[in-house]
Amino acid sequence: MTSPDDSLDTIHALTGEGYKYGFVTDIESDSLPPGLDESTVRFISAKKQEPEWLLEWRLQAFRHWLTMENPDWAKLKVAPIDYQASSYYSAPKEGPKSLDEVDPELLKTYEKLGIPLGERAALAGIAVDAVFDSVSVATTFKSKLNEMGIIFCSFGEAVREHPELVRKYLGSVVPQGDNFFSALNSAVFSDGSFAYIPPGIRCPMELSTYFRINAAKSGQFERTLLICDKGSYVSYLEGCTAPMRDENQLHAAVVELIALEDAEIKYSTVQNWYPGDAQGKGGIYNFVTKRGACRGDRAKISWTQVETGSAITWKYPSCLLEGDGSVGAFYSVAITNNMQQADTGTKMIHLGKNTTSTIISKGISAGRGQNTYRGLVRMQPKAQNARNFTQCDSLLIGDRCGAHTVPYIEVRNPSARCEHEATTSKISDDQMFYCQQRGLSKEDALSLIVNGFCKEVLKELPMEFAVEAQKLLAVSLEGSVG
Amino acid sequence: MLNIKNLHAKITDGREILKGINLDVKPGEVHAIMGPNGSGKSTLASVLAGRPGYEVTEGSVTFDGKDLLPLAADERAREGIFLAFQYPVEIPGVNNMYFLRAALNAVRRHRGQPDLDAGQFLKAVRAKLKELEINDDLLQRGVNVGFSGGEKKRNEIFQMAMLEPKLGLLDETDSGLDIDALRLVSNGINKLRSPSRAMVLITHYQRLLDYIEPDHIHVLSGGKIVMSGDKTLAAELEKRGYAMLDETAA
Numbered sequence: 013m014t015s016p017d018d019s020l021d022t023i024h025a026l027t028g029e030g031y032k033y034g035f036v037t038d039i040e041s042d043s044l045p046p047g048l049d050e051s052t053v054r055f056i057s058a059k060k061q062e063p064e065w066l067l068e069w070r071l072q073a074f075r076h077w078l079t080m081e082n083p084d085w086a087k088l089k090v091a092p093i094d095y096q097a098s099s100y101y102s103a104p105k106e107g108p109k110s111l112d113e114v115d116p117e118l119l120k121t122y123e124k125l126g127i128p129l130g131e132r133a134a135l136a137g138i139a140v141d142a143v144f145d146s147v148s149v150a151t152t153f154k155s156k157l158n159e160m161g162i163i164f165c166s167f168g169e170a171v172r173e174h175p176e177l178v179r180k181y182l183g184s185v186v187p188q189g190d191n192f193f194s195a196l197n198s199a200v201f202s203d204g205s206f207a208y209i210p211p212g213i214r215c216p217m218e219l220s221t222y223f224r225i226n227a228a229k230s231g232q233f234e235r236t237l238l239i240c241d242k243g244s245y246v247s248y249l250e251g252c253t254a255p256m257r258d259e260n261q262l263h264a265a266v267v268e269l270i271a272l273e274d275a276e277i278k279y280s281t282v283q284n285w286y287p288g289d290a291q292g293k294g295g296i297y298n299f300v301t302k303r304g305a306c307r308g309d310r311a312k313i314s315w316t317q318v319e320t321g322s323a324i325t326w327k328y329p330s331c332l333l334e335g336d337g338s339v340g341a342f343y344s345v346a347i348t349n350n351m352q353q354a355d356t357g358t359k360m361i362h363l364g365k366n367t368t369s370t371i372i373s374k375g376i377s378a379g380r381g382q383n384t385y386r387g388l389v390r391m392q393p394k395a396q397n398a399r400n401f402t403q404c405d406s407l408l409i410g411d412r413c414g415a416h417t418v419p420y421i422e423v424r425n426p427s428a429r430c431e432h433e434a435t436t437s438k439i440s441d442d443q444m445f446y447c448q449q450r451g452l453s454k455e456d457a458l459s460l461i462v463n464g465f466c467k468e469v470l471k472e473l474p475m476e477f478a479v480e481a482q483k484l485l486a487v488s489l490e491g492s493v494g
Numbered sequence: 495m496l497n498i499k500n501l502h503a504k505i506t507d508g509r510e511i512l513k514g515i516n517l518d519v520k521p522g523e524v525h526a527i528m529g530p531n532g533s534g535k536s537t538l539a540s541v542l543a544g545r546p547g548y549e550v551t552e553g554s555v556t557f558d559g560k561d562l563l564p565l566a567a568d569e570r571a572r573e574g575i576f577l578a579f580q581y582p583v584e585i586p587g588v589n590n591m592y593f594l595r596a597a598l599n600a601v602r603r604h605r606g607q608p609d610l611d612a613g614q615f616l617k618a619v620r621a622k623l624k625e626l627e628i629n630d631d632l633l634q635r636g637v638n639v640g641f642s643g644g645e646k647k648r649n650e651i652f653q654m655a656m657l658e659p660k661l662g663l664l665d666e667t668d669s670g671l672d673i674d675a676l677r678l679v680s681n682g683i684n685k686l687r688s689p690s691r692a693m694v695l696i697t698h699y700q701r702l703l704d705y706i707e708p709d710h711i712h713v714l715s716g717g718k719i720v721m722s723g724d725k726t727l728a729a730e731l732e733k734r735g736y737a738m739l740d741e742t743a744a
Contacts, residue, residue, distance in 0.1 A: 442583045445545055448568040449577050450597035450653065451604070457568075460596060464587030464636070 044101040050074060052100050053199050059101065060168055060203075063175060073188035073198030080192045086326055086355035087384040087416055090297065093262060100200045100233075124487050162215055163208040167235050170206035177208055181239055185268040185305045185332065193264040193299040193326075197233045201266070204235035209244040209275075218474050219248045234265040240275035242308065247278040249477060263322075264299045273308025273335065278316070280473050281329075282481055284488075285321035290379075292351030295323025302329035303359075306338030306367075314341035315358065316472045318481045320488040323352060328386065330359035333367035333398075340369040343469040345481075347488050348381025348413070357387035357418075362395035362428065371402040374466045376485075377413035378492035384416040391428035398428040406436040407465050409458075409492050459486035495521050495558060495692050496542075496661055502552035503541045511537040513717035514553070519661070522689040526703055526728070527696050529714035530736040535696045536580060538714070539665045543577040544570045558660065572604035574660035578650040578667050585637040590649070591619070593637045594656055601657055622655045626682045644675030651682040662686065662693040668702040680705030700732040715739050 044055060053074045057067040082093070157164055163174060170178050188198040209215055240246055250267075263285070271277050279302075288295025298321075304313035315329035331340030342358035360369035375383040389400045406415035417434050439461055447457030463470065463482050470478050496519040503512040511534045519525055529535050541548050542555065544567035555562040562570060585593065598618075599609040610618065623630055632641065632649050641649060647667055654662050664683065668676055683706055687693065695708065703711075703725065711728050713721040713736075720739055721727065731738065 440583065441546060443585055445567060446579065446583045446585070447593075447597075448566070449543055449545075449571050449579075450593070450657065451568055451571040451600040452597055453568050453600070454566075456596065456600065460588055460593065461585055464585055467587040 044099050046099045047096050048098075048100055048200070056101050056200055056202075060171075062171060065179065066171060069183065069188070070199050070201075073195050074200075076189040077192070077195035077199055080189070080195055083192055086386070087382065087418075088324055088326060088353050088355050090324055093297070095196075098262065101202075124483060156216065160213050160216070161210040162213060163206065164219055165206055167201075167204040167206050167237065170237070174206070174208070177239065178206070178237065181237055181268065181270055183268075185270060185303050186266050186301050191301060194266050194301040197235065197264045197266045197301070201233045201235040204237075204265070206236070207238045207246065207248065209240045209246045211241040211272075212243045213241075214244065215246040218477075219246055232263055234263075236265070236267040238268070238277060238279070239270045240272065240277050240311075242272045243274040244272075245276045247280070247474060249280050249282075249474065251282040251284070261295070262297050262299070265301070267300070267302040267329075269302075269304030269313055271304065271306050271308065271311035271313050271338075274310045275308065276312040277304060278314050279304070279329070280477060281315075281317040281319075282473075282477060282484065283317070283319050283321050283325075284484060286323075287321050287350065287352050288323040290350045292323065295352075296321065297324045298322040298327065299324075300327040302327065303332065304330070304340070305332040306335050306340065306364075308338070309335040309364070310337045310339075311335050312339040312341075314339075314343070314472070316343040316469065317345070317356075318469070318473070318484065319344070319346040319354060319356060320484055322354075325352075325354040325356055327354075327356045328358055330361070331369060332361045332363065333369065333395075334363045335367075336364040337366045338364055339367070341472075342369075342371045342373070342387075343472045344373045345376070345466045345469045345485070346374070346383055346385075347376045347485065348378070348383045349488055349492055350379040350381060352379075352381045354382070355384040355386055357385045359388040360390070360400055362389075362391045362398040362400070365394065365396040365398070367395055367398045369400045371400070371404075372468050373402075373404045374469055375404070375406045375415055375417075376409065376462060376465070376489070377406070377415050378409035378489055380412045382414045382416070384418060386418045386420075388420040388422070389430055390420075390422040391425050391430070393424045395425045396427050398425065400428075400430045402430070402432045403468075404432075404434040405465065406434075407462070408436065408438045409489065455486065455490065458489060458492070462486070462489060495519055496694075497556045498542075498553070499555075500553035501538075501541070501550065501555060503537065503548050503550045505537070506547055506549075510551070511548075511717055512541065515714075515717070515719060517712065517719065519692045519694060521660075521692055522687075523710065524687060524693045524695065524706065524708045525710045525712060526706075526708040527694060527712050527714055527719075528698070528700070528728070528731060530739075531698070533714045534717045535698075535714050536665055539577060539663045539694075539696055542570075542663060543567060543575060568600075571659075572601050576654050576657055576659035576662050578647070578654060578662065578664040580666040580669060582638045582641075582646045582650055584639045584641075586639050588637045590635055590637050591615075591633045594619075594653060597653070598656055618656065622652065626652065626655055626685055628652060628678065628682065643670040644672065644678075647671060647675065647679050648682070651679055651686070655682070655686055658691075660691060662691065664693065664695045666696055666698060668697055668699065676702070677705060700728045703728045713739065 044052060053070050057070055186194050189195050207219060238248060269277050269279060285296040285298060306313055313331050319325055329342060333340050340360050346354045346356050348354050358371055371387055373385045375385055377383040385404045391398050404417050408415055415436055419432055421430050423430060443461055444457050447460060462485050470481055473481055498515050498517040501512050501515040504510045515538060527535055550563055595615045602609060628648055632645055638646055667679060671679060707725055711723055711725060712719045
């Protein structure tokens with residue numbers, strides 16, 4: 013049982029208020045000058061008043077990172093990143109004071125996406141009093157979650173309030189040294205989210221739906237840890253359809269999911285970070301490590317993502333199917349327009365008997381965008397009767413973009429079965445003309461065809477997210493047909 | 495309603511396909527345009543609908559008093575021109591009903607009418623199905639996806655019924671149809687005849703005209719209308735073949 017103090021803290025953590033207070037100590041401090049060495053890591057940990065074990069954990073990651081190389085196997089052209097040039101700890105910057113100061117282009121996009129008026133100001137970075145409505149909604153839901161024993165708070169708070177859970181699971185799915193970016197993240201992560209669903213509990217709401225504003229402030233090195241205990245269920249939403257700009261060009265988040273016996277996690281992402289201008293200047297580099305472990309029998313994890321933003325996307329949400337009969341799924345829509353590059357896909361590692369996985373990937377390339385699907389399906393020797401179905405479809409708009417499919421299939425058990433289907437198609441002039449001849453404008457016609465192409469993925473998104481995602485697809489492809 | 499004067503058009507490779515078409519279509523009239531392969535029948539339909547890939551080099555087209563040629567394909571559609579395609583294209587993943595509702599609402603907005611919500615739309619759909627005596631088995635499928643030839647044409651006619659255009663251009667709607675499908679589709683077209691709506695049927699064969707009686711028949715050859723007449727012209731053509739054009743010319 014949680015004490016009243018606990019629940020109060022958790023309420024604060026989830027409301028805008030809590031978020032604000034959570035940062036009070038940070039705000040008072042100065043930013044760190046650019047540069048990264050052990051003292052940077054120690055500084056961050058000290059600022060966050062972390063326990064010794066976590067500092068050690070960070071340092072271990074940092075030392076490992078020093079021995080690693082930037083990966084270069086993806087089909088991405090990335091200018092060299094100078095890791096000493098960024099600051100790894102900075103106080104939040106002051107945003108614009110009212111909507112009048114916000115870039116009108118940005119406001120126009122909010123309008124097109126149908127983002128509620130009340131949320132626009134907060135998204136544009138205006139001070140928090142504008143978000144009263146969402147805060148009260150958040151509070152109501154928060155107390156309900158608490159009654160059910162669900163923990164949902166910032167990562168920093170989880171370290172303070174639930175160290176045993178954090179210590180047990182942190183790094184258990186994505187070890188510090190897993191890859192270059194996860195090591196960097198483990199060393200310098202700023203904050204993030206933590207959720208724990210107790211045994212047998214079905215989380216009654218989409219976690220984080222009502223916290224769009226918090227999500228909008230997601231840090232450069234976010235860390236998410238989500239644990240579903242036996243027989244529990246949660247649907248978790250991350251990200252935001254609103255375009256997000258950030259001072260920091262490099263983003264390297266880590267997300268770890270743990271589903272115990274009979275538990276189910278649905279993790280949905282809509283990512284629309286600034287992609288850079290039409291010439292490819294600016295834009296966020298998004299190097300994310302997302303992985304879930306089905307640690308008990310019959311556990312289920314599904315990843316659904318709609319990736320429309322960032323200059324560079326490097327992201328492979330994966331499932332470790334450890335428990336017998338566990339189920340993994342990956343549903344993805346990735347759009348690259350103008351000069352965007354995406355190398356994204358998944359890994360399905362079948363370890364247990366009768367494990368199944370499904371991969372549906374829809375890549376859309378327009379402008380001079382480059383879109384690569386890279387996926388690994390591995391059937392380990394003990395994965396008796398494991399099955400995988402993979403479908404990769406690519407859609408090309410125009411004649412200067414590219415689509416690539418790189419599937420890796422490794423089968424080490426003779427009873428396992430893998431199916432792989434792939435198609436590449438182009439939006440034809442005939443399809444466009446047909447739609448226009450029925451009265452649809454060029455933009456509506458394109459959006460209709462693209463949404464049709466992505467339908468199998470979009471239907472996996474929670475309802476309200478799906479509606480926004482549909483609009484987002486249209487907005488992302490604006491101007492891609494002449 | 496539709497006035498075509500001395501219309502010349504070429505395709506992207508520079509070949510001139512239409513070489514001076516003159517045609518006058520009044521509300522309520524049904525015109526059939528016949529002619530041998532390669533005479534420019536389908537090009538005429540494409541040019542009128544605003545399909546990309548054709549360039550009008552001379553002449554004029556007015557529709558309801560408006561100059562049609564500067565308008566984009568979707569604007570022409572919203573003005574009330576409907577093209578029933580010879581080869582309707584598949585749009586995977588897009589539900590037929592959803593597509594039609596999007597199209598209908600686009601047209602309605604242009605006419606200054608409010609959008610139909612899902613319930614109102616369904617009601618309108620049911621009424622039209624009943625009127626045309628066709629069943630609803632195609633509605634929940636992807637637009638033209640996996641449709642047989644007959645189903646595609648039936649779907650085109652159903653779309654025309656829902657969108658209620660002023661002018662229907664039917665491009666070889668009879669091609670590829672067996673006799674039952676032809677009867678069904680013709681029956682639908684006949685039901686859509688009205689004093690305020692004109693239709694232009696483009697057909698290669700006379701057999702469509704056994705089911706739909708046109709007010710005027712034109713014969714297109716070498717990019718020009720070389721002969722016009724009433725419905726008896728079709729019978730004569732059937733009897734003597736397009737070779738009669740040469741005899742007449744000679």
